[in-house]
Amino acid sequence: MKFLQDFFDKVRPNFQKGGKYERLYPAFEALETFAFTPPHTTHDGVHVRDSIDLKRTMFTVIIAMIPTLLFGMWNVGYQHYQAYGMEMSHWDCFVFGFWKVLPIIVVSYAAGLGVEFLFSVLKGHSVSEGYLVSGLLIPLTMPVTVPLWMVALGAVFCTLIGKEIFGGTGMNFMNPALLARAFLFFAFPAYMSGDIWTDLSPEAGRALVDGYSGATNLVTFDENFRNLPSPSDMFWGFEQGSIGETSVAACLIGALILVGTGVGSWRIMLSCVLGALFMGYLFNLLAPASMPNHAMHTPGYYHLLMGSFAFGTVYMATDPVSAAHTEKGKWYYGFFIGALTVILRVFNPAYPEAVMLSILLMNVFAPVIDHLVVEQHIKSRLKKSKLSRA
C-alpha cells in the first residue's frame, strides 16, 4: 500500500488548485478514495466518523453480488453446451461464460462511469460511487445475448435520467439499474424477451439438440405452470434467464453478506418474501377448481424461486436510496413488492418480469409510505401525551 500512497502524494499537486489538471480533480479524487479512505475530519459538533463511507458500502454490495456473478458466468456456459448437447467440465462452462459476460460488464462500467466523470468535471463535484453497484447490476439483469451498444445505452440512460437529472447519487427516486433494465425492456423488446436467453454461437460440427427450447421458467409459467422445472432446479438455477437472476442459492449467499454487514435491510427482504407467499397462498385458496391449470394454482413458494424474484428482492428492493426509509415503512414497502409481483405474474402474461415493474412502482410510492408512517407516528404520540396529561 505504501507505493500507492506515494504515487497519489506525488501526482496530487497536479490536480489541486493551480495545478496542471485542476479541472480533472474530481476524477483524481475518485480514484484516490477508491484506494484510501478520504482524510476528512469533522470541523465542529460530533467528532465521530464512521470509516464505512459510501464507497465502502458500495463495495460490500459488490462483494455480495459476486456469488451471483460467478454462478451466472458458469450457467451461461452450461446452458450453451446443453443446447448443443455437449458434456463439458464445469471449468469449461465457466470460462465460456466468463468471456461472454466480461464485455457486457466492461461496456456497462465504461459507459456509465463516462457519463459520471463528464458530469463531475462539468459541475465540479466529486465523482459519486453510486455507479459502482449499478454498473454491475445492469449486466446481471441482462440476457447474455444482448448487443453491447444496448448495454451502453442502458448505462447512459441509467446515469443520466436515473440519477444526474435529479442531482446525482442519493437523489434518485428510482433504482437506476432497474430503470436501465426497464428502459431496454420497453425499447428493445425483441432483445430482452423471447428466445434469447442462451448464447447460441455455433459450435463446429454440432447442431442444436432436438428438445431445445429457449423459454425461461416465466414463459413456461405463462403457458402452463405444471410444466415448470422442478423446485430444486429453480432453486439452484440450472435454467435459462438473465445472467444473474437464475440462482436463488447464490442470491441467498449475497443476502447473508448484505444482512450480516448491515448494508441491506433484512426487513425489506423478509417482507418481500412474506408478501409473495401471502399472495401466492391466497391465490391457491381462491383458485377456481374447474380450471386445474390456471396460474392461480401455482404453489405459493414457487413464486420465490421463479424468475428474478430472489435477485430483485436481495439486490434491487433493498437499495437504500429508493426504498422506504422508516422501519415500519420498510415492512409495507417490501410486502407490497412481493404481493404485486405475484399478482402481475398471475394475471398479466404480457409482462412476465413483474419483479422489475413492482419494485419500480413501489420506489415511486416509498416517499408516500414514509410520509404516512411518520404522520401516523406523530398522531399516536399526540394521543399518548394527551392521555397522560388528562
Next chain:
Amino acid sequence: MAVETAPAPVVEKKKEPLFSKKNIRTLRDPLDDNNPITVQVLGICSALAVTVQVKPALIMALGVIFVTAFSNLIISLLRHSIPTRVRIIVQLIVIATLVTIVDQVLKAYMFDVSKKLSVFVGLIITNCIVMGRLEAFALANKPWPSFLDGIGNGVGYGIILVVVAVFRELFGSGTLLGYQVVPQWAYDMGYVNNGLMMLPPAALFIIGIYIWVQRSWNKKLINVS
C-alpha cells in the same frame, strides 16, 4: 401550474407601431421564456399523443396556431360586449367553431392525416392553452396584440411538438417526415429502432429533458416553478 394572472390592460395610446417592442415581446415570449408546454406545463396530453411522427405533429401545430390566433382575435374584438358571467360559454363557442373549421379542412384535404390525428383535433377545444390565453390575454388586450399572442403561443406549442416528434420519429422508426434517415447499413450493423420512442412515455422523457436543457441554459427560468 396556474395560468398566469391577467396583465394590466394596455394603456390607450394614440399610435403604436404594428411591431412595437412590446408587441414583439408578446409574440416572442411564449416561444421560450414563457413557453406554454415547458414553462406553463399546459397541453401535455396532446403533446404525448400526436408526436409519434413529425407530419401529424406539424399539422397539429398548424391547427393549434390557427385556433389560438383567431380565437384570441375574435374574443378580443368582442371583449367589451361579452357579459363576464357567460364569458366561458362564449369562448367555448368561438373555439369550437374554429376547431370545427380545422377539422373539416383536414378531412377534406388531408384525410389520412386527419385519421391519424383522430380525436385530438376535436380535443383542441379542451386544450388548456387556448382557453388560458383567452382568459389571461385576449379579454384584457386589444385585437392586434391578442392576435400576436395567439400566434406566439401556438408556435411555442408547435415548436415543442415538432422537437419531440423529430426525436421520436428519428429514434423510433428511423425516418423523418416519412423519409428513411437511418441508413440501411446501420441496421445491417445491428442498430435497432427504439420501441420505447413509439410509446407515450417517451414524449414525457423528451419534454423533461427539453425542460432540463432549457432551464440550465435560459437564466430567466432559474427558480421559476
